[in-house]
Structure formats: C-alpha cells, structure tokens
Amino acid sequence: MVRAGLSTERLVLAGAELADEAGFDQVTVSALARRFDVKVASLYSHLKSSRDLKTRIALLALEELADRAAEALAGRAGKDALRAFADAYRDYAREHPGRYQAARFRLDPETAAASAGGRHAQMTRAILRGYDLTEPEQTHAVRMLGSVFHGYVDLEAAGGFSHSAPDSQESWTRILDALDALLRAWPAP
Amino acid sequence: MVRAGLSTERLVLAGAELADEAGFDQVTVSALARRFDVKVASLYSHLKSSRDLKTRIALLALEELADRAAEALAGRAGKDALRAFADAYRDYAREHPGRYQAARFRLDPETAAASAGGRHAQMTRAILRGYDLTEPEQTHAVRMLGSVFHGYVDLEAAGGFSHSAPDSQESWTRILDALDALLRAWPAP
DNA sequence: GTGTATGCCTAATATGCTTAGGCAAGTGCC
C-alpha cells in the first residue's frame, strides 16, 4: 500500500483550498480525507480534531492576510496607505472567500492572542500616523476602520451590493475617499 | 400519549431562544426535539429541514430587528436618528446574540428579497434625509453605514474590543460622532 | 359514536466526528 504522504501542513493547505472552492463550512475531516483518497481516521495522526483543522486554517488565513496588508503598506502613507491597506483586505476576501471566512472563525482567546490578529491592529494604527489623531481618538479610529473594512467585505461577500446600482467598486472608492476626509477632519471629543 | 403541541411558530421561537442561549450554530433539529421532549422525526411535520428552521429563525430576527429600528427612528432626525438607529442595532445584537447571528445567515436570493432586509436599507436611507447628500452619494453612504454598524457589532461580539482600553461604549459613541460629522461634510466626488 | 385527519412515533439510511487497536511500509542499526 502506497502511503499518501499526509502531513499537518498539507492537510491545512488542502483545507484552505477546499474552503475557497466550497465554503469554509464545507471543510470537514471527511471531505479532506476524500480529497486525499484516504480513510477519515488517518487524518487523526496529523490533526487533533475537526476544530483543530479549522483553527489552523484560520491561523493560516490571518497570517496570509497580514502579510498582504504589510506588503501593501510598505512605503506608503496617508490616503495612499489607507487605500492600499483596504484593497489588500478586500482583494484577499474576493480571491479567497473561504480563507476569509476562516479568518473570521472564533478562536479561543489564547490562540487568538498568539495569532496574526495583533499585526492587523498594529498596521491599522500605522496608517493613522499619516493623520493627526491623539490617543484615545486613535483607538476609536482603529476600531472604526476595522469595522468598515470587515463590515463592507462581509456584506459584499453576502451579495448585499451585487444586484443594485451603483457598482460596488464605486461605493468602495467613495467610502475610502470619505474615510480619508473624516480622518483628516476628525471631530474633537 | 400526551401530544406536545408543536407548531412551526413554537419551534422557530424556541429555536431563537436556543440560539441566544447557546449560539446559532447550536441550533439543530435534534437539540430542538430534546427541548420539547419529543422525537426528532416529529419536527419534520412542521419544518422542511434543518436549513428551513435556520431560515425561519433568520427571518424572525430580521423582522424583530427592523421593528426595533423603526421604533427607534420614529420622530427623530439627523444625529438623533443616527444614534437611535445604531443603538437599536447594537442593543439587539447584545441582548440577542444568537438571533443576531441568525440575521447574518446566508439566505437564498428569493427568500432574502422577501425578507425584512429591504426595510433595513430603507431606514438607513431615511436617516440620510437629515443630511444633504445627492444620489448616488446617498447610496454609498447607506453602504458605509451598514458596513460600520454590522462590522462593529460583529467585531464586538467576537470579543475584539473587550479586553482593551478604552471602553467599547466610548468607541461606539465617538464613532457615531465621527459618522455624523462625516455625513454633514461628505466630500464631493 | 364513528370516521378521518393529523400528530407523534418507530425504524432505517446517510453523513460526519472520534477513539482503539492492528498491520505493514519505511527507518536505523548491526
């Protein structure tokens, strides 16, 4: 019997691909076993559980997303940085819908703390260096930007903006314009 | 054998309660059957499927949410309306986390079209009457507000703002202030 | 009171998750 050559990394990667193809909720150990033409139980040498698999895919997605955002941010500032960062986010979600869903998977607190989640907040804060905000207003702004990006991408993925004018791309552009204007004229408390 | 007195409405309502107590993903026909001390198969006279159950809970939540938002909006305008509407949204999500999750359940297009989803967009548009935006800027603003509200509530529910200063309530207030300022000074295209 | 509709049941099938224990393919040592 030829061995399939399973490993945790290969399984997680295949799981991420499966998520993008069929949706994160279709990611099951059974589906993964079928994909490798292997019996389900065989995966349990490499994965602790179904939840373990999902957690690892989520961590992968968070990492990839942070990498992309970091690359987008490099060498940019102000509105340019804002746009590049936001686009990195949105593009990732459009190219990898399943992975993006995975990134929204509820991790347990300690896993979340060790994840790339912190980098995301850090980068959002970096964008704000191009604007003139004091603490704690900066934190409020970080939270607002995170909300808009996540909320928009999520609603767009849900098809919220698909069958109506104007184009989603146009709204996205205008919203980023508006956010830039807002950050430049952030109201005093 | 005493009959349990099942009905679609009772099941949906119990499902919504179960969602709030244990999370929307814990809502299963099996769990619901246990709750009524009845065999699982018995539910299938009242529900087409597990997905049917979830869909109905989602529609209930969308309806309740729209009702609350409408009540909040009544007799208000401008920033006052913005705050009341946003708070209705956030409060509902905090009081009924499972129902709120349900409201985010991906409905098939035709069900979505017949849902209370349209009322939500309509009300958001009504808020904007208090500001001076032309079409299509108004649509962009509707989408932005939807994104912020949904995004913030979602991140808050995920615990994103819980273990860090400043207080989530404070950020929420400041973000609404900022949105009001933005809508009053919406940048030209 | 009898007839009938219907509410809940038993039974059976399918999919998915998980653990326990076995065999054989690969690895290291002589």
Added chain:
DNA sequence: GGCACTTGCCTAAGCATATTAGGCATACAC
C-alpha cells in the same frame, strides 16, 4: 542484507445529527 522499531494508514466500532417512510393513536368533525 537482515534485524528491530517507529509510524503511517487501516479496520472496527460508537456516537451525534439529518432525513425519509410508514404506523398507530389521539383529537376533532359530523
């Protein structure tokens, strides 16, 4: 090359959920 040992994948079995088919008894209509 032959040996022991590790380990990768297997069979087997148990448990939960979803769903359908068909049965019996309760509740209501007349």
